[in-house]
Amino acid sequence: MKNQRRTVSAATLTVLTIITAGALPSPAQAAGTTLTINAGTSIRPVTHVAAGGLYALAEGSKPADSTLLPLKLNTLTQPAPGVGQKPNGQPPGGDALLVAPQADRVGAAEIIRMPDIYPDFPYGWVSWDDWLAKVDTMVRARLAATTVSNVQAWELWNEPDWTWNTSAAGTWNAGWVRTFQKVRSLDTVTPIAGPGYSAWNQSWMSSFLTYAKANNAVPDVMVWHELSGPSGIAAHVAAYRALETSLGITARPIVINEYAMTTEVDVPGSVTSYIAKLERAGVQTAQRAFWYEYGTVNGLTVNNQPTGTWWPYKWYGDMAGNMVQTVPATQTGLDGFASYDGTRKIVNAVVGNESGTNSVRVTGLAGLGTQVSVTLESAPSSGRFTAVAAPTAISTATYPVSGGAITVPVSNMDAGRAYHLVVQPTSGVPAYQQRYEAENASVFRAGRFSSTSASNGGYVGQIDNTGDSRNSSYVDFVVNVPTARSYTMTIGYANATGATSTQGLAYNGSAWSTISYPATAAWGTFGSTVSTTLTLKAGYNTIRLAKGAPYFAGGTGYAELDYIQLT
Structure with missing residues (x-):
């Protein structure tokens, strides 16, 4: 989604009306609502689902x-x-x-967005010969980049519901299959x-999936945008899952690869509502x-300094363990994730999108x-142009726990702000996080699983080496x-091969x-x-454990990872 959309022809206005209807943030104006956080009810491991962005990075770091x-970025579309x-020029x-x-x-x-090979938006279609030649060039460039190992997927087109040139290129469904087949002829991985x-x-989705299935071209990763407010996200994900089941398609990961309109994306309260609903909906990334x-x-x-909206994502990045259930009073007002x-x-929570x-x-605080x-x-x-060096401190207080619960009033809320709530024992907690769960880490082409014997109940398995940096x-x-300084790193693991296994560390x-x-x-x-x-070094460090990765010859045998601990 780009601002050039505002200059498109009248032929696209019907679609634009659908997209932008209700896009303005509309938090409830009445005060006095309550958001419930059930700290004892886990919904998934912390993976920072919504910590990503379209065109997030530029060359030159x-x-x-x-x-x-600090943001623990999950997935980017570039x-x-x-x-x-x-x-935008x-x-x-x-x-x-x-x-x-x-x-x-x-x-x-x-995720690599392929039609951005074109200079214009909406994309300026030339011909099929031109497009397929471009696809060939892009895929071969990726195949030649053998040290690049963090590509999750090819995105074949963007917003085909209004950017695909049907009169020149034929139907979108047929165009998808033709492009899919071209990519697969070059890159089967x-x-x-x-x-x-x-x-x-x-x-649209039903027609697309039906045609794609009939032609052996169902996407491996399902992507669409959520730009008209967050309240419909859960229903849309449920509708997709039902459609998937009805067509006999095995479950695919869902990536919402664009969320939040111009009136929302730089508003901490608004993005808090989006993140909360994306986490509850069960998408893989957003x-x-x-x-x-x-x-x-x-x-x-801005100029390598955080804006106000950076802070809720930083608080999100600080989260560890499990995401827990949050229950808003309505879908349009006070909401949050924890x-x-x-x-x-x-208990680490971010709330917002309400005034008063x-x-x-x-x-779930009995423990x-x-x-x-x-x-x-x-x-x-x-x-987006004003740096905010630090959040605004509001209060630190001691609350009695009754029936395993507390209620924290938040006075004079501003619907545009995000609020960070941290609950911990009065006896204190370790000065820094020492244990890092594997299921909370960035996991590339391995699986997250549950086990009652695992720290925090989760671990990472199916860690393999194919000899190919793509998978x-x-x-x-x-x-x-x-x-x-030097730190001792302890790794919790399992290895039932009957012999010693190895992985690489960098x-x-x-x-x-x-x-x-x-x-x-x-x-x-x-x-x-x-x-x-x-x-x-002091501050942030990235530690990799690999069965196979660029510049590493590969490990032997197999091992499952539970956690690492730094002391």
Whole structure:
């Protein structure tokens, strides 16, 4: 989605009306509502689902790694190799292969948007010979980039519901199949994402999937946009799942690869509502829509400094353990998302999208003691050009726990602000996070699983090495330590091969070393550990454990990862 949309022809206005209807944020004006956070009810491991963006990065490490690492970015959509797209009159930039090393340093995956090879938006179709030649060039460029390992998928087209030139190129469904077949003839490994509609539309999706299935061209990753407010996200995801089932299509990961309109994307309260609903809907990832300058994560940074909207994403990045259930009183007012880190016994919540005096009720706190410490701060709606060096402190107070619950009033809320609520034992918590769960990490082409014996109940398995950087497995941990020094890293693992297995270890661009995992009793049964020593810098560091990755010859045998701990 780009601002050029405002200059499109009248022929597209019907679609635009559908997309933009109800796009203005409309938080409820009546005060006195309550958001309930059930800290004892986990909904999924923390994976920072909605921490991503379209055209988030530009060449030359823009924005700086220091602004990105705290956000724990999940997935980005970047333009195709040899990008021609000139977003909002800017020079072409953000080439997926050129920015891949920076995305890799901060633990982020990339989806490559292929039609951005064109300079215009809407895309200026030339001919099928021209398009297929462009596809050939893009795919071959990716295949030649053998050290790029963080590409999640090819996105074949963007917003075909209004940018596909039916009169010149034929029907979209047929065009999808033809392009799908071309990509697959060159690259049989990388997943393919689609259809990329600009809005959820049941009839469009049904027609597309029916045709794609009949022609063996169903996307590996389902993508569409949510730009007309967040309240319909859950219903749209449910409708897609029902459609998938009715057509006999196996479940695909869902990526909402653009969310939030111009009136929402730079408003902390509004994006808080989007993130909350995306987390509850169960999508795999979601990405902030692009409207202005690329290379800023769409307004989260200005001159390598955080804006007001950066802060709720930073608080999101601080979350660990499991995302927990949040229950808003309505779908259009006060909402939020929250996590519970069972190791440190911290409830971390971000709420907003409401004005006046409201309340946050937190249940499931019996394990934190008879009273808890509650810290509250907020981030303003500063826009994309005003740096905000720190959030605004509101209060720190002690609350008695009654029936495992507390109720925290939040006075004089501003609907544009986001509010950060941290609940922890009054006895205190460790000064820094020491244990990092594998299921919370950036997981590339491996699986997240559950086990009662695993720390926090989850682990990562199916970590394999194919000898191909496009689909070998590794896990990246973005860690934050207080001082530059040596740390002992303990790894919880399982290895039921009957023999010692190995993986590669690298961090902050270091040379690879080998981690050996002696055999254990069974898969999915944890308690065994191995340890090594790392020399880390103060602040954020990225630690990779790999079965296969660029510059690493590959591990032996198999091992499942439970956690790492730094002491």
